[in-house]
Amino acid sequence: MKAFEYAQPTTQAEALALLSPEPGKCELLAGGSDLVGLLEKMVLTPDRVVNIAEIDSMQQIEADEIGGGVAIGAAVHLDDALDSPLLAMYPAMMQVISGLGSMQAQAQSTVGGDLFRRPSCWYFRSGNGLLAGGGQMVALGDNRFHAILGNDGPAKFVSASRLAPALIALGATARVIGPTIDDEEFLPLEELYRTPSREGQRETALLPNQVVSHVILPPGEGTSGIYEAKHGAGPGDPMAAAAAALRIEGGVVREAKIVLGQVAPTPWVSREAARAIVGQRVTPETAAAAGRAAVAKAAPVRYRPSEGQHPPSGTVH
Amino acid sequence: MAEQYSWPARGKTSIIGKSHSRLDGPEKAAGTAKYTYDINFDKQLIVRALGCPHGHARIKSIDTAAAAKVPGVDYIHAFKKAGDEIEWSGELIVAVAAISGGAAAEGVSKIKVQYEVLDSFTAEDDLEAAIKAGRTKRGGGKSLTAREPGDDDDEDEFVDAEIERLLKAAKFTVDAYFGIDSITHCCLEPHGTTVKWEGDRLVAYLSTQNVSGTDDQFARGLNITADDVDVHCQYIGGGFGSKFAVDYWGLAAAEISKATGRPVKFLLSRDQEFKLGGNRPSGYLKVRLGADENGVVQVWDSHHWGTSGYTGGGVSHSVVPYVLTPPNYRRKATSIKCNTARARAWRAPNHPQACAITxxxxxxxxxxxxxxxxxxxxxxxxxxxxxxxxxxxxxxxxxxxxxxxxxxxxxxxxxxxxxxxxxxxxxxxxxxxxTANTSSAIVRVYPDGSVEAFCGTQDLGTGTRTVCAMVLAETFGLPVEDIKINIGSSKMPFSGASGGSTTVGAVSESHRRAGQDALAEIFKLAGKKLDADADDLEAIGGRIRVKGKPKRSISWKQACGGLGLKPLEVTSSYKRGDESPLSSxxxxxxxxxxxxxxxxxxxxxxxxxxxxxxxxxxxxxxxxxxxxxxxxxxxxxxxxxxxxxxxxxxxxxxxxxxxxxxxxxxxxxxxxxxxxxxxxxxxxxxxxxxxxxxxxxxxxxxxxxxxxxxxxxxxxxxxxxxxxxxxxxxxxx
Structure with missing residues (x-):
C-alpha cells in the first residue's frame, strides 16, 4: 500500500472540496470492502483517501417527498437497508442484499460503495490496467467470467455492482454532486455507467470530483425480483445475474425493465428481453423466452484455455 | 519403567475413546491464541517481496536504487541476480525490509526488474502439446500379468498381446479419460517467520508443521549449529503438508535480521501464499479396462500424465489403479515440466488424485x-x-x-x-x-500432584495438545484439565513432523509410555503407604487404589507427596517403525x-x-x-x-x-x-x-x-x- 493522506469530511461540501479533478489522485472510501484490497495490491495508488462514510446527510433512508419514493444515502450500510421498512417495497433490491452470502459484507458494504465496486477482472486486479492491453490480455488469455455482451471494444470486464441491475430495473436515479456543492444533477442510474474505450477511463461517467450522494427510487409499485446464478454460497461474484421489474395488470405484463448483471462492462439493460415478455402472462415458458432473447446477441470472447478436456487421440501406449 | 505398554480395554477407559473439546478452543475463539502471524517484536522490520510476473523469463537487470530511497526502507535483500532464469510466476526476486509493511510495499513497487520473457508452457493437461514442446519425460510404470511370458517371449510384446487378448475377452470394457487439476494448499496463515537474534542465538517463530526439525534447517542454512536455534510454533493457520521447511524466505528473514540488528517479520502476502506456499500435482489419465460378466475387472491399461511444476513430476504411478488392483495391469506415467511452482506434499500425497482418476x-x-x-x-x-x-x-x-x-x-x-x-x-x-512418528516426551509429576509434559510436537489445529492431555489423564486417572501440556518449541524433546497422519500416533506413544513409566514410580510410593504390591495398584478417579479393593486407596496427591521435595521426571520415547502394542x-x-x-x-x-x-x-x-x-x-x-x-x-x-x-x-x-x-x-x-x-x-x-x-x-x-x-x-x- 502506498502511503496516502486520509480525510474524513462530515459534510458533502467538505467532501467535494477534498477531491481532485485529476483521475487517480483521490479515492472515495465508504465501507472499504473493495477499496482496501485494491490499495493493498497497489492497483490504486491515490495520494488521498476521502472517507465519506461519516457524512450524516448520506447515511439516511428517507421518504422522497417530491417523487413519492425513497432516497437512500450512498453511505447507508447494506444491512441497514435490508432492515428498512421503507425499502420493503423493492423486493429486487432486498433479494440482492440478502443473497450476498456474507454477513460481513452486508454489515460493512454501503449502497454507494456497491455501485462503484471495481471490476473483478483478474488482469485488472493484478495491475495490468482496466483494459489490460487494450483488451488483448483478456482476448488471448483466460477469459472466463468476462463479458459476453457489449464486449466488441477493448473493455472485456464485467460490471461488478451487485445492486445496480436491481436498482436500474426499479427505475433508480442517482443524485450526483460536484465538482462544487452547487452542482447537482439527477441521473438515471443506467446512465451512470459507461464502457471505457481507452485506458485511464473508469467504468462510470462521473468526473473524478463528482460523488453520488443518494440513490432515489420511484414509488415501489409492481413486481420485482432478481436471479443470480452463483457457484457456491459464498460472497463471490455470481456467474450471471438478472433483475426484472414488471407492471402486471390482469395477469398480463404491461411494462417491463430487465437488466442483466455480470455479463457486460456495464449493467446491461435488455430491451429484447423486455419486449419478449410485455403483453404476455409470466409463465416458465414466457420467462425462458425472455431469457433467450436477453442473450440472443451474446458473443463470448473465445475461450482459450484447454479446460482440461484433453484426452489424446488414439491408443495410450 | 512400566512392565508393558498397553491401552486399557474397551469399556475400561474413563477418557480414551470419549469426546473432549479441544483444550485450546477458547483461546482460538477469543482470539488470544498467538499464531506466528501475531508475533511482533519491538523495533522489528517488516519484509515484503517482489515476485516475477512471468511464467518463464531471464532477468536482464535489477535496479533497487529507488526502493532504497523510500522513507522507512532499511534493507534490501536480493534472491536473484541478473542472468538468472526464472521458471515460474511468483518466484521471489528481491525482498525489502522496512519499518512498516506499507513502506516495504512501496519499496517493492519502486524496484525495476527487466526481463527477457521466454516461452512458457503451462498446459499441464495437454499431453500432445507437452510432447510437441519437448516437456515430457517418463514418469515410471509397471505391468503385471497373471500369465507369465515364456522363455522365448519378448516381455513387452508378451504384455502387449496379453493386454489386448484380455481386453478382447472381456465381457465389458471401458475406454475413458479422467483428470484432476492442480490446486493450492491455500493456508489461511501464510508461510513465514518472525525472528530475532539474541547474541549468536536465533529465536524463530515459524508457521510450521515441523517444530523439531526446523532448528536444524535454520542452522544449516545460516552456518550455525542447531543448538543455537530455538524454533517456536504454538498455533498454525493451516499447513496440509506445505509447511515442513524453513524455506528460503525464512532464511532470508534471519539473514536480514543479522544484517540489520533488528527483529524481522517475513510472512508471504496472500497472492504469494497461493503462488509459493504449495500446490498439489495434477493428474490426467486415459484408461482401457476389461471386466468379466460379474463386473470384476480383469485387465487395466492406463497412461497418465500431469505436473508437479517446473521440475516435472505428477501423480506417482505406484498408486494407479487405486486400491482395487486387477490381476492384469499395465500402467505408465508421463511427467510434464510446466512453468508453474513446484508442488508440495498435499494431504495424502498422490492418493486423492489417484482415487479420483481411477x-x-x-x-x-x-x-x-x-x-x-x-x-x-x-x-x-x-x-x-x-x-x-x-x-x-x-x-x-x-x-x-x-x-x-x-x-x-x-x-x-x-x-x-x-x-x-x-x-x-x-x-x-x-x-x-x-504409522506413528518418532516422538519423545518428558512427563513431570510434582510432589503436590500436579502434572506437566513437554514434547517438541505441534498442534496443527486438530487437537494434538488435547490428545497428549487425554492420554496422560487416562494413564494417571486424573481429569484432562489437570494435565499441563507444553508443546511447540524445538528445545523440547524431539517429536517428528506432522505429516502423513503420524502425529496422534506419535504423541500417544510418547505420552502413554512416559505416563506409564511415571505411574510405575508413583505406584511404588503408593504401594508403601497402602502396604500393597505396586503391581496390584490402579489409578482411577484421582486415587491410587488396590485392584479389586477400591476402599484401600489414597488420593493421587497423597501418593505424589511421597516424592518428597523433588518432582519425578520421566522421559520416554518411541521410534518410528518399532513394533508397538500402542500403535500400528x-x-x-x-x-x-x-x-x-x-x-x-x-x-x-x-x-x-x-x-x-x-x-x-x-x-x-x-x-x-x-x-x-x-x-x-x-x-x-x-x-x-x-x-x-x-x-x-x-x-x-x-x-x-x-x-x-x-x-x-x-x-x-x-x-x-x-x-x-x-x-x-x-x-x-x-x-x-x-x-x-x-x-x-x-x-x-x-x-x-x-x-x-x-x-x-x-x-x-x-x-x-x-x-x-x-x-x-x-x-x-
Whole structure:
C-alpha cells in the first residue's frame, strides 16, 4: 500500500472540496470492502483517501417527498437497508442484499460503495490496467467470467455492482454532486455507467470530483425480483445475474425493465428481453423466452484455455 | 519403567475413546491464541517481496536504487541476480525490509526488474502439446500379468498381446479419460517467520508443521549449529503438508535480521501464499479396462500424465489403479515440466488424485454394465491391494445404510428429474498408512500432584495438545484439565513432523509410555503407604487404589507427596517403525456422496456425504469426527470449486486471491455424516493416524455421483458449472 493522506469530511461540501479533478489522485472510501484490497495490491495508488462514510446527510433512508419514493444515502450500510421498512417495497433490491452470502459484507458494504465496486477482472486486479492491453490480455488469455455482451471494444470486464441491475430495473436515479456543492444533477442510474474505450477511463461517467450522494427510487409499485446464478454460497461474484421489474395488470405484463448483471462492462439493460415478455402472462415458458432473447446477441470472447478436456487421440501406449 | 505398554480395554477407559473439546478452543475463539502471524517484536522490520510476473523469463537487470530511497526502507535483500532464469510466476526476486509493511510495499513497487520473457508452457493437461514442446519425460510404470511370458517371449510384446487378448475377452470394457487439476494448499496463515537474534542465538517463530526439525534447517542454512536455534510454533493457520521447511524466505528473514540488528517479520502476502506456499500435482489419465460378466475387472491399461511444476513430476504411478488392483495391469506415467511452482506434499500425497482418476473408471464400468455401482465396487473388493476386502465390505454396508443407497439408487442418468435438477449417488474407497512418528516426551509429576509434559510436537489445529492431555489423564486417572501440556518449541524433546497422519500416533506413544513409566514410580510410593504390591495398584478417579479393593486407596496427591521435595521426571520415547502394542498402521475407509445437479446452470449441490472410517483405537471421538468433517469439506472443495488458473499466454497465476480462488462455504457442503468404525479387530491394533485418509475419496465419490445423476461424466475435477454444462452439451450432440 502506498502511503496516502486520509480525510474524513462530515459534510458533502467538505467532501467535494477534498477531491481532485485529476483521475487517480483521490479515492472515495465508504465501507472499504473493495477499496482496501485494491490499495493493498497497489492497483490504486491515490495520494488521498476521502472517507465519506461519516457524512450524516448520506447515511439516511428517507421518504422522497417530491417523487413519492425513497432516497437512500450512498453511505447507508447494506444491512441497514435490508432492515428498512421503507425499502420493503423493492423486493429486487432486498433479494440482492440478502443473497450476498456474507454477513460481513452486508454489515460493512454501503449502497454507494456497491455501485462503484471495481471490476473483478483478474488482469485488472493484478495491475495490468482496466483494459489490460487494450483488451488483448483478456482476448488471448483466460477469459472466463468476462463479458459476453457489449464486449466488441477493448473493455472485456464485467460490471461488478451487485445492486445496480436491481436498482436500474426499479427505475433508480442517482443524485450526483460536484465538482462544487452547487452542482447537482439527477441521473438515471443506467446512465451512470459507461464502457471505457481507452485506458485511464473508469467504468462510470462521473468526473473524478463528482460523488453520488443518494440513490432515489420511484414509488415501489409492481413486481420485482432478481436471479443470480452463483457457484457456491459464498460472497463471490455470481456467474450471471438478472433483475426484472414488471407492471402486471390482469395477469398480463404491461411494462417491463430487465437488466442483466455480470455479463457486460456495464449493467446491461435488455430491451429484447423486455419486449419478449410485455403483453404476455409470466409463465416458465414466457420467462425462458425472455431469457433467450436477453442473450440472443451474446458473443463470448473465445475461450482459450484447454479446460482440461484433453484426452489424446488414439491408443495410450 | 512400566512392565508393558498397553491401552486399557474397551469399556475400561474413563477418557480414551470419549469426546473432549479441544483444550485450546477458547483461546482460538477469543482470539488470544498467538499464531506466528501475531508475533511482533519491538523495533522489528517488516519484509515484503517482489515476485516475477512471468511464467518463464531471464532477468536482464535489477535496479533497487529507488526502493532504497523510500522513507522507512532499511534493507534490501536480493534472491536473484541478473542472468538468472526464472521458471515460474511468483518466484521471489528481491525482498525489502522496512519499518512498516506499507513502506516495504512501496519499496517493492519502486524496484525495476527487466526481463527477457521466454516461452512458457503451462498446459499441464495437454499431453500432445507437452510432447510437441519437448516437456515430457517418463514418469515410471509397471505391468503385471497373471500369465507369465515364456522363455522365448519378448516381455513387452508378451504384455502387449496379453493386454489386448484380455481386453478382447472381456465381457465389458471401458475406454475413458479422467483428470484432476492442480490446486493450492491455500493456508489461511501464510508461510513465514518472525525472528530475532539474541547474541549468536536465533529465536524463530515459524508457521510450521515441523517444530523439531526446523532448528536444524535454520542452522544449516545460516552456518550455525542447531543448538543455537530455538524454533517456536504454538498455533498454525493451516499447513496440509506445505509447511515442513524453513524455506528460503525464512532464511532470508534471519539473514536480514543479522544484517540489520533488528527483529524481522517475513510472512508471504496472500497472492504469494497461493503462488509459493504449495500446490498439489495434477493428474490426467486415459484408461482401457476389461471386466468379466460379474463386473470384476480383469485387465487395466492406463497412461497418465500431469505436473508437479517446473521440475516435472505428477501423480506417482505406484498408486494407479487405486486400491482395487486387477490381476492384469499395465500402467505408465508421463511427467510434464510446466512453468508453474513446484508442488508440495498435499494431504495424502498422490492418493486423492489417484482415487479420483481411477475409481471413476470402476463407476464408469457400472454405467456400461447398467449395474449398481455399489455392486461393482463390492465385486472388485477381493482385488484390494491392502487385503482389506472384508473391512471395506463392512464399511460399505454401514455407508449404504447411512446414505440410504437402496432407496436413492437409480441407474446412471435414469433418475427422476425435478425441474432441471437430477440427483445421484457415488462412492469410492481409500487406504493410508498412518504409522506413528518418532516422538519423545518428558512427563513431570510434582510432589503436590500436579502434572506437566513437554514434547517438541505441534498442534496443527486438530487437537494434538488435547490428545497428549487425554492420554496422560487416562494413564494417571486424573481429569484432562489437570494435565499441563507444553508443546511447540524445538528445545523440547524431539517429536517428528506432522505429516502423513503420524502425529496422534506419535504423541500417544510418547505420552502413554512416559505416563506409564511415571505411574510405575508413583505406584511404588503408593504401594508403601497402602502396604500393597505396586503391581496390584490402579489409578482411577484421582486415587491410587488396590485392584479389586477400591476402599484401600489414597488420593493421587497423597501418593505424589511421597516424592518428597523433588518432582519425578520421566522421559520416554518411541521410534518410528518399532513394533508397538500402542500403535500400528494401515486403514481403509469408504465414502458415499449424494448430489443434486442443476442441468440448466451446471451447479452441483451436495445433499449428503457419508464417511465411514476406521483408525484403529480412537483417542478422542469428537476430534476424530472433526478431522473427518474437515477432510470432507476439503474434498468437496477440490471436487467442485478449487482450481489453480494459469494464464496461457504469460504463465501468470490468475486467481491467486481469496476472492477468485473458489472455496465452498458451509452452505455448500450439505449434510456430512461421519461414522467411526472401531470394532475390536481394529481397536486392538492401537492408534493409527487419521489426518489423510478421509480426504482421499471425495473426488471419485462426487464425480461418480454427478455421473449417476446426469448419466454424463464430467471428465476433469473440479466439476465447475462450466464443465458440467460442457459435458451435458457434448452428450446431447
Amino acid at each position: 475409481q471413476t473408471a470402476f463407476d464408469e464400468l457400472a454405467k456400461v454394465m447398467g449395474a449398481d455401482s455399489y455392486d461393482v465396487f463390492k465385486a472388485n473388493l477381493p482385488s484390494a491391494s491392502n487385503g482389506k476386502a472384508d473391512l471395506y465390505a463392512a464399511e460399505m454396508e454401514i455407508g449404504a445404510k447411512l446414505i440410504d443407497w437402496k432407496a436413492n439408487w437409480h441407474l446412471h442418468g435414469k433418475g427422476p428429474k425435478k425441474g432441471s435438477v437430477v440427483e445421484g449417488l457415488g462412492m469410492a474407497l481409500h487406504t493410508w498408512g498412518g 498402521s494401515g486403514v481403509g475407509g469408504v465414502q458415499m456422496a449424494h448430489v443434486a445437479v442443476d442441468t440448466e446452470t451446471g451447479i452441483v449441490k451436495m445433499k449428503k456425504f457419508v464417511a465411514v472410517q476406521d483408525m484403529g483405537l480412537i483417542i478422542n471421538r469428537k476430534l476424530a469426527e472433526s478431522q473427518i468433517n474437515g477432510a470432507v469439506i476439503m474434498g468437496i472443495a477440490y471436487s467442485l470449486f478449487e482450481q489453480r488458473l494459469i494464464d496461457p499466454k504469460t504463465g501468470a497465476f490468475l486467481n491467486a486471491e481469496m476472492r477468485d480462488y473458489k472455496l465452498p462455504r458451509l452452505g455448500d457442503v450439505g449434510d456430512i455424516v461421519v461414522s467411526l468404525y472401531e470394532p475390536e479387530s481394529e481397536r486392538k491394533r492401537g492408534v493409527i493416524g487419521l489426518g489423510e485418509p478421509p480426504v482421499i475419496s471425495p473426488g471419485a465419490a462426487i464425480s461418480n455421483a454427478i455421473c449417476n445423476a446426469t448419466g454424463v461424466r464430467v471428465r476433469v475435477l473440479p466439476a465447475t458449472p462450466k464443465r458440467v454444462l460442457d459435458a451435458l452439451k457434448k452428450a446431447r450432440a
